Amino acid sequence: MMFSGERLRLARHRRKMSGKELAAVSGLTDVTVSKAENGHQPDPETVRRLATALSYPSRFFYMDEPEILEPKAVSFRSLKKMKAAERNAALAAGANGIALYGWISSRFHLPRADLIDLSREQDRPSVAARLLRQHWGIGDRPIGNLLRLFESKGIRVLSLAERNHNVDAYSFWHGDSPYMFLNQMKTAERSNFDAAHELGHLVLHFHAQAESAPEDDAERQANNFASAFLMPEADVKSSLSSIYSASQIIKAKGRWKVSAMALLQRLFQLGMVTEWNHRSIIIDLGRMGYRTGEPVGVERESSAVLSKAFAELWRRGITKNDIADDLGLPLDEVEALVFDLAGVQSHKPDRPSLALVP
Structure with missing residues (x-):
């Protein structure tokens, strides 16, 4: 099998290394790394050094093009x-x-x-x-x-x-x-x-x-x-009315499994909260930790x-x-x-x- 320069580039990108950094870590020259990525077939020792530096198996570089x-x-x-x-x-x-x-x-x-x-x-x-x-x-x-x-x-x-x-x-x-x-x-x-x-x-x-x-x-x-x-409009409007406080948002958000801020923004978009209430609730939610997280959250989904x-x-x-x-x-x-x-x-x-x- 032929050595794949594209696979070398892919592995280097995964490790967030520049060509110069890879050369330094592997003890090779910049030119050697560049040639390997651009179609030159490196010798086994060079491949070993590259694989070790990237923590990738050597065989990865000899598989079909990615x-x-x-x-x-x-x-x-x-x-x-x-x-x-x-x-x-x-x-x-x-x-x-x-x-x-x-x-x-x-x-x-x-x-x-x-x-x-x-x-x-x-x-x-x-x-x-x-x-x-x-x-x-x-x-x-x-x-x-x-x-x-x-x-x-x-x-x-x-x-x-x-x-x-x-x-x-x-x-x-x-x-x-x-x-x-x-x-x-x-x-x-x-x-x-x-x-x-x-x-x-x-x-x-x-x-x-x-x-x-x-x-x-x-x-x-x-x-x-x-x-x-x-948050479909019909469901939101049939489920909520007279929203005026952060506690209402926090209680309601679990229905749609969204953040408090996302639900508030949807309500504002649908005209269900006034601009003044929107601003006031944002401030209250921020004080309660909902600007950067969800103190009362839902379970994370898996595949x-x-x-x-x-x-x-x-x-x-x-x-x-x-x-x-x-x-x-x-x-x-x-x-x-x-x-x-x-x-x-x-x-x-x-x-x-x-x-x-x-």
Whole structure:
């Protein structure tokens, strides 16, 4: 097999190293690293040094060419705040995520994507949210488990490997499969909103997130979509009235599993709180710790697909170490992709169930 320069670049990006830094750590010259990334076949000792410096198995660099994600095809929520190294590391994690799901889908029958192209509704994100709810047949009721719903509709959900507030979530289409990466550092409520935000990107900016609309417009559209999707106007108005205090917001937010601030903003958007009350409640919520967290929170959701897949693999004697070996990845990369998403479920999983590939 030929040494893959693209795989070397991917591993370097995952470790957030520049070519010069990798050369220094591996005891090689800048020229040697550059040549290896650009098609020159390095000798075994050079590969050993590179693999050791990156903590990647040597065999990773001799596997088939990886899937390379282009920045323009990925919806990054905080692109302006991101450093190039953060962006490249996240893109490389996306490539590893595709590889992981390729491994899983070769062994299990996964749900097919059931999203619709709503790009014509970019200027009417609340309409888009209602249309998608209608397409999925869920009406205006609150969504019990957001991630399970998404996965049942073919969205491949993974944990964001970056423990970084500048990279909080992103999504993209790869072929006919939508992918969503979520940062697990946030509260469960804010992660739910991030997930709905990324769903907005997937349907509003179908297959071309960054090119469909200017970044600020795309983010605003996805935010408005998320708010309307999670908190449908009809349900909010039938459930709440005469909102005038922070305690009412805190009591009500659990119905939609959103943050107190997100619910307050939705109520203001729907004209259900006055501007004066809006400002007053924001101040009160801030004093109570709801600007940066959720003192009274909901349980974090996990992935039904990953939970069921790993449970079945464990039953067959296949561990995460085995998966990492098959993919040529370090175990920490696999762990990062499924962090807090593949916990053992304490109740019977919802349909659709996974079927093994014969």
